[in-house]
Amino acid sequence: MTSSGSADLTDPSSLSRPHLRRLLRKARRSLSPAQQRAAARGVYRQLAQDPLFRRARHVSLYLPMDGEIDPRFLLREAQRRGKATYLPVLSAWPRTKMVFQRVRPGEKFRPNRFRIPEPDINARRQRKIWALDLILMPLVGFDEEGGRLGMGGGFYDRSLAYLARRKAWRKPVLLGLAHECQKVGRLAQASWDVPLQGTVSDRHWYMAARK
Secondary structure (H helix, E strand, C coil): CCCCCCCCCCCHHHCCHHHHHHHHHHHHHCCCHHHHHHHHHHHHHHHCCCHHHHHCCEEECCCCCCCCCCCHHHHHHHHHCCCEEEEEEECCCCCCCEEEEEECCCCCCEECCCCCEECCCCHHHECCHHHCCEEEECCCEECCCCCEECCCCCHHHHHCHHHHHCCCCCCCEEEEEECHHHECCCCCCCCCCCCCCEEEECCCEEECCCC
């Protein structure tokens, strides 16, 4: 804590993960609708013309909740360019599993058990995660080294756990999307955490150093 009593996010190691998660969720939820719209446009401008986005043919995104930065401008742009777009869908069983299902313009969604909109499960429209080119991921907090603090459910980490068995991989490229206020100092990473290649905020790119 700082002398003023507020948390020092430049040193997140002094906070427990649940405490840090609560602080950062509160910060993003405090953004006004106008600030959220401006942030959505900002992350769109950062990514839409970047080669990583332009070259990707199979792109996974997400639908925002709880103050997450909104990637729907990018979703519509990807569909306009003829890319195959996917959303994560929670499996009915096992309940810890997440799959990636193709979605098309104008498709209707219904809330899942976490109240996140998603399409009805259709196995014929799903794609293996290793066959995606680019995954744009939501997060609660991030650092400049590829560290990501998620909501705590571990769905992305379990889906990407196979990458721990590889010394290097070319795809999928893993990029976090975030508000600038979600940036913190170096995050302590658990053994199951899968690092990002970078994070794109509404203001900046933060590409992690390659090991």
